[in-house]
Amino acid sequence: MDDSVIDYTLYIQADPARVWQALTDPALTRRYWGPSFETDWAVGSPMDWVERGARTSDPAQVVLECVPDRRLSYTWHTFSTQWAASVGIGEELRAELAAEPRTTVTYEIEPVGDALARLTVRHEGFTPGGTLIGMCAQAWPMLVSSLKTLLETGAPLPEPGHAAGRYESYGQ
Structure with a gap:
């Protein structure tokens, strides 16, 4: 990992189709992550992030690549005032995040083999x-661990890394 990229790999006892479903099905995404995504997953399509009653829509939030069961890429969400209020972060931190470039x-x-997927x-x-x-470097390990636990046991980690919990340590 350099100082502008996070790479994280894990092995999940599930087939690639099930991992894909966990990444794209709003009901599953909400269970291990918190937000859900509203999109048709077609390349170029907009993605709305829905989290704790707030909808984050932006023309720059789009699907970049979509190969079912293999590869998915999208731009990261916009740090709107509605999003910040819904997850309990202050305006100063929101503005700091919004000033940084959009990530992917x-x-x-x-x-x-027959029983594992590498994500x-x-x-x-x-x-x-x-x-x-x-x-994000703090949040991704918890997030993908919760995804793995959900797929392998049927339940996410007890505290699935919702946004407010991820951001508490950044002194709002």
């Missing part, structure tokens, strides 16, 4: 040493 998340899913998450385009990379 890419998921690569690979089968490993690699690459989140890139951060301001080196910026606030967002620090927050």
